[in-house]
Each structure stands twice: as C-alpha cells, then as structure tokens.
Amino acid sequence: MSTTFPAKYAGICGTCSSPINPGEEITRTLKDDYTHVECPEPELDALKGRPACPSCWMVGPCDCD
Numbered sequence: 001m002s003t004t005f006p007a008k009y010a011g012i013c014g015t016c017s018s019p020i021n022p023g024e025e026i027t028r029t030l031k032d033d034y035t036h037v038e039c040p041e042p043e044l045d046a047l048k049g050r051p052a053c054p055s056c057w058m059v060g061p062c063d064c065d
Contacts, residue, residue, distance in 0.1 A: 003027065004037050010057055015039055019057035 014033030025037040
C-alpha cells in the first residue's frame with residue numbers, strides 16, 4: 001500500500017489532471033508523479049473552458065488577485 005501525506009505545494013494530479021491544493025491527501029506513484037488519494041468529481045459544465053489562476057490553479061475568483 002502506498003503512503004499518503006498532505007500536499008505541501010500546489011500541483012496537478014497525475015491521474016485526473018485536476019489541481020492538487022496544499023493540505024490535500026496525496027500519494028506518489030511509480031512514475032514519480034503525485035495523485036490525489038481520492039480524485040475529485042469532474043468539474044461542473046459551467047466551469048469548463050474557464051481559465052485557471054496560474055498561481056493557485058483555482059477556476060473562477062481566487063484570493064491571488
């Protein structure tokens with residue numbers, strides 16, 4: 001069984017391509033990438049095509065502005 005740990009940095013999940021946010025439980029894969037322990041549900045249709053913030057990867061309003 002893989003070890004899980006909280007993400008220290010933001011990144012992209014190697015399984016679902018969704019953002020990984022600091023504090024989310026992740027695991028390291030054999031391909032040396034990181035993945036959610038449980039990948040989130042797919043994005044709502046209303047958010048598809050909207051750009052993500054390059055700092056935090058949040059789609060829509062964020063605190064980085």
